[in-house]
Amino acid sequence: MSGILLLAVLAIVVFWVIGAYNGLIALKNQTVNAFKQIDVQLKRRHDLIPNLVNAVKGAMEFERETLEAVIQARNQAIRVEHTGPEVMKRIGKAEDALSGALTRLLAVVEQYPQLKATGNIGQLQEELASTENRIAFARQMYNDTATQYNTKQQQFPTFLVAGLARAAVADLWELEDQAARAVPQIDLSMKRKA
Amino acid sequence: MSDGATLNLFEQQALNRRRTTWLVLGFVLFFAWLGFGGDWIFWQLTLNAEPGAYRHAFPWLGALLTALGAGIAAYAYRTGPEKVLWSTGAWEVLTPDTDAARRLVNVVEEMAIAAAVPRPRIWLVPDADPNAFATGVDPSRAHVAVTQGLIEQCTRDELQAVVAHELGHVKNLDVRLMTTLAALVGAVALMSDGLGRLLRGGRVVGGSGGGGGGRGGKKGAPAQLLLMLFVVWIISWMLAPIITQLLAIGVSRKREYLADAMSAQFTRNPLALASALRKLEGAHGATTAIKRGAAHLCIVDPLGRRLDQREGFVADLFATHPPIAMRIARLKGMGYAQLKHEQRDREAAAGAPAGASTPT
Numbered sequence: 001m002s003g004i005l006l007l008a009v010l011a012i013v014v015f016w017v018i019g020a021y022n023g024l025i026a027l028k029n030q031t032v033n034a035f036k037q038i039d040v041q042l043k044r045r046h047d048l049i050p051n052l053v054n055a056v057k058g059a060m061e062f063e064r065e066t067l068e069a070v071i072q073a074r075n076q077a078i079r080v081e082h083t084g085p086e087v088m089k090r091i092g093k094a095e096d097a098l099s100g101a102l103t104r105l106l107a108v109v110e111q112y113p114q115l116k117a118t119g120n121i122g123q124l125q126e127e128l129a130s131t132e133n134r135i136a137f138a139r140q141m142y143n144d145t146a147t148q149y150n151t152k153q154q155q156f157p158t159f160l161v162a163g164l165a166r167a168a169v170a171d172l173w174e175l176e177d178q179a180a181r182a183v184p185q186i187d188l189s190m191k192r193k194a
Numbered sequence: 195m196s197d198g199a200t201l202n203l204f205e206q207q208a209l210n211r212r213r214t215t216w217l218v219l220g221f222v223l224f225f226a227w228l229g230f231g232g233d234w235i236f237w238q239l240t241l242n243a244e245p246g247a248y249r250h251a252f253p254w255l256g257a258l259l260t261a262l263g264a265g266i267a268a269y270a271y272r273t274g275p276e277k278v279l280w281s282t283g284a285w286e287v288l289t290p291d292t293d294a295a296r297r298l299v300n301v302v303e304e305m306a307i308a309a310a311v312p313r314p315r316i317w318l319v320p321d322a323d324p325n326a327f328a329t330g331v332d333p334s335r336a337h338v339a340v341t342q343g344l345i346e347q348c349t350r351d352e353l354q355a356v357v358a359h360e361l362g363h364v365k366n367l368d369v370r371l372m373t374t375l376a377a378l379v380g381a382v383a384l385m386s387d388g389l390g391r392l393l394r395g396g397r398v399v400g401g402s403g404g405g406g407g408g409r410g411g412k413k414g415a416p417a418q419l420l421l422m423l424f425v426v427w428i429i430s431w432m433l434a435p436i437i438t439q440l441l442a443i444g445v446s447r448k449r450e451y452l453a454d455a456m457s458a459q460f461t462r463n464p465l466a467l468a469s470a471l472r473k474l475e476g477a478h479g480a481t482t483a484i485k486r487g488a489a490h491l492c493i494v495d496p497l498g499r500r501l502d503q504r505e506g507f508v509a510d511l512f513a514t515h516p517p518i519a520m521r522i523a524r525l526k527g528m529g530y531a532q533l534k535h536e537q538r539d540r541e542a543a544a545g546a547p548a549g550a551s552t553p554t
Binding site: 123127130134137138145 | 304307
């Protein structure tokens with residue numbers, strides 16, 4: 001009699017362990033996937049920049065420095081390894097530098113009405129604005145998923161199987177300060193006059 | 195700020211799956227009742243017919259109508275999204291050729307990332323009134339449709355908020371239930387129109403049926419019972435369209451609030467949706483391209499009914515959407531909480547004694 005009871009308790013425990021383990025693994029994979037999504041959007045941004053530079057190059061002879069800063073920031077961002085320790089800090093630093101250079105470039109573009117008048121620039125601005133949004137939303141999604149994952153693996157009783165699932169606390173993206181948070185708003189042509 | 199939306203996602207999905215099943219099942223059962231009820235009445239009528247005359251022994255009417263109901267339900271479920279889109283005259287944005295269309299595609303793709311759903315197919319409804327709806331059976335085969343008026347009148351942030359609201363419906367599987375319902379409402383409306391014509395033209399049939407009851411009138415009570423049943427049966431035929439309408443209404447009000455909350459969660463910008471809703475309300479003409487059958491799918495009531503302006507018993511019964519003022523008030527509440535939060539963050543970052551000026 002007590003043997004059956006013991007068996008039943010054991011079965012419940014085993015089922016719970018399986019469930020908790022699978023839940024953690026699912027969240028872990030979601031977190032990894034969310035991080036990949038950011039990579040996809042960053043790549044999209046890096047691919048867009050040469051087009052933008054080509055489109056404005058001719059008309060902006062006097063602003064060579066601004067252009068070069070963008071190109072340099074982009075090349076630096078491309079070289080960042082997307083694996084290894086402190087990956088988020090390294091990516092974040094390079095991409096923030098790129099964002100800053102881009103913002104300056106777009107502010108300069110605003111000062112050349114004849115440049116803005118060509119449809120190409122307007123389209124590129126829209127594409128860039130969209131890419132900035134995509135990166136921001138992909139990061140937001142990643143942070144939400146990773147937070148869920150982190151909470152789950154630290155909470156009782158799930159944390160008992162965290163070692164088994166080799167769960168580790170995932171880093172979150174940090175928005176350095178309020179100024180950095182404001183950066184993605186580069187759709188100047190849509191709402192604001194420079 | 196939007197715990198409700200995140201915590202209840204799986205429950206909401208399960209609920210929508212279950213409700214869709216019940217809806218389809220109820221639809222088929224209703225048809226079975228119509229068919230077998232008729233069979234039973236007919237069987238009672240011909241019970242003591244003379245030998246050689248027709249006796250209604252096999253319930254072919256019930257079998258036929260049940261099969262028909264199941265067929266319609268399956269067809270409606272399968273082709274619902276196409277039918278809804280077709281009924282609004284929407285066309286798909288495949289290669290965006292204007293700035294506005296390009297912006298729309300970008301915004302939808304951005305919000306798909308924020309909501310972590312596959313990119314839905316994007317449709318444009320040629321109507322100057324701003325409105326939007328989503329349809330589809332599951333997130334991997336979803337459609338988002340917006341009117342021409344919406345992309346012309348809304349800023350990028352507002353468009354984002356509206357699209358996020360629609361993707362909220364997609365993510366929690368509201369679209370499955372609401373699309374199936376729309377398709378069934380359409381089917382019932384079509385049939386009740388046809389039946390009305392049939393009844394008006396076929397009064398003679400009813401008359402002769404009554405005569406048959408009279409002939410077997412030796413036992414008066416069963417004949418009366420039969421008559422009563424006949425009346426109930428006819429009434430349920432006539433009630434069908436009203437019942438499906440009421441279902442459509444009851445199903446959609448609460449989920450607008452939930453989709454609003456999900457929009458705020460995806461964009462982190464509840465005030466954008468509030469301002470979009472105000473804009474949509476301001477242009478509260480009727481969205482003529484969207485008919486009654488698909489009204490409950492839209493972000494604001496396309497029929498421009500005054501009922502949607504108030505809360506209350508009557509409005510609860512008959513309006514497909516909660517009052518916009520209520521929705522805006524809730525979104526503003528979320529926005530206020532967010533502002534507080536950000537202010538606290540800023541003060542903490544600046545090293546100021548946090549909480550000194552922000553009592554919580």
